[in-house]
Structures are given as structure tokens and as C-alpha cells.
Amino acid sequence: AQKITQTQPGMFVQEKEAVTLDCTYDTSDPSYGLFWYKQPSSGEMIFLIYQGSYDQQNATEGRYSLNFQKARKSANLVISASQLGDSAMYFCAMRENDSGTYKYIFGTGTRLKVLA
Amino acid sequence: DAGVTQSPTHLIKTRGQHVTLRCSPISGHKSVSWYQQVLGQGPQFIFQYYEKEERGRGNFPDRFSARQFPNYSSELNVNALLLGDSALYLCASSLLSSGRTDTQYFGPGTRLTVL
Numbered sequence: 001a002q003k004i005t006q007t008q009p010g011m012f013v014q015e016k017e018a019v020t021l022d023c024t025y026d027t028s029d030p031s032y033g034l035f036w037y038k039q040p041s042s043g044e045m046i047f048l049i050y051q052g053s054y055d056q057q058n059a060t061e062g063r064y065s066l067n068f069q070k071a072r073k074s075a076n077l078v079i080s081a082s083q084l085g086d087s088a089m090y091f092c093a094m095r096e097n098d099s100g101t102y103k104y105i106f107g108t109g110t111r112l113k114v115l116a
Numbered sequence: 117d118a119g120v121t122q123s124p125t126h127l128i129k130t131r132g133q134h135v136t137l138r139c140s141p142i143s144g145h146k147s148v149s150w151y152q153q154v155l156g157q158g159p160q161f162i163f164q165y166y167e168k169e170e171r172g173r174g175n176f177p178d179r180f181s182a183r184q185f186p187n188y189s190s191e192l193n194v195n196a197l198l199l200g201d202s203a204l205y206l207c208a209s210s211l212l213s214s215g216r217t218d219t220q221y222f223g224p225g226t227r228l229t230v231l
Contacts, residue, residue, distance in 0.1 A: 007199055045222035103161055103174060104161040106160070
């Protein structure tokens, strides 16, 4: 079973509109962390936002917010007021403790294209 | 402040050879992780080191090994290279190895091509 599932291979959004990128996860570790990264065509992974499994409130970082629904095991990224520079690949990732060692699992990514 | 640096930027090797990739973390970061990203896929976790000790390992064969030095820099070694090892190798550093402070910041990567 996939640990991190991103079901949207590609998304389009009009400039200045909001967009939601989906992510569901699966873990038995009660203390896990969820991350979103942006990867432009240059290749470098850029950290966007973090949500801990015990965090009571949804994380926000500027135009990025994380819609964390723990019971549904979903951690969707919301980008408000999209900009042309937001066009990139977006990866959802999870850190879990597996038998005493840490593992980091990334999804397959969603390619976002912002239209002018 | 300088970000995570990796060297070399690009590398071409032939099957059966050995390769060493290097990574310097952000100043003050004590944890370094290595990832392999094959074209069109998400990064695959290889190792995490914290304070020179291995704290995490992904599902990679023993041909892959790594170490962390007293200055927290790290090397990833791959022996007996296969064509399938061609990928972008990413290094990430973080303050600690758990919690919010484990937010990982990535370097630009080393593009390895195996012929």
C-alpha cells in the first residue's frame, strides 16, 4: 500500500485563484510529521510547510496552508492567490518512526501550472 | 547564510565503478539525509545521519553507504554502479532528527549518469 498518495498528476489554476493539492497518507506511527515541498524545473526542493501529528491547528505559512484532517489521514496543501512563479512540481512527504528508525516517504507529486 | 551545498553538480560513471557524493549542511544543522530521485518520481529516502550516527535507512542495497563527519558534512558512497543508479541525488539537512525541527532543507543535488 502506498504510504503517501497524491492522486492529481497535474493541475491547472488561473493566476490569483486558490488551488488545493491533495495528499493522503497511511501510517501506524502516532507521532509523525507531514511536509510539503515545491520543486521547480531547476530541481531544488523548497520547503513550504510542516504539520505535526499532534498539532491542534492547521499549519499556515504565508500563502500556503495545510488542511489537516487527521481522522481521514489527509493533508491537503492550499495555495491562495496563485502566482505564475508557483508553477512547479509539489511533493507531499511524511516522516514516520519505523521500528526505531526514521523513514521519510515522498509522494509521486503533482505538477501545477498557473495560467496567466 | 549558506544553504546546503553538494558536490559535484554532475557526474558521469560507467557500470561497475564506484562514486562518492559530498554534502555540507546548513551551519548549525546536525542531521543530514540522502535521497535518490529518479526522473519523473518523488525522492526516495536512502539514509539519515544525526551526530555521526545512522538514524534512518531506506530500502536500498548494501552497495549504498554513507557517513557523517565531525563537522556534520556527509558522504554518500555507491559501489558497483548499475544503470538504474542514474538519478538526481539530493542531500537535506535539519537541526534535529525529530519533531518540527526536523524540517529538512535540500541542496541542489548531484546528477549522476551511469553509462
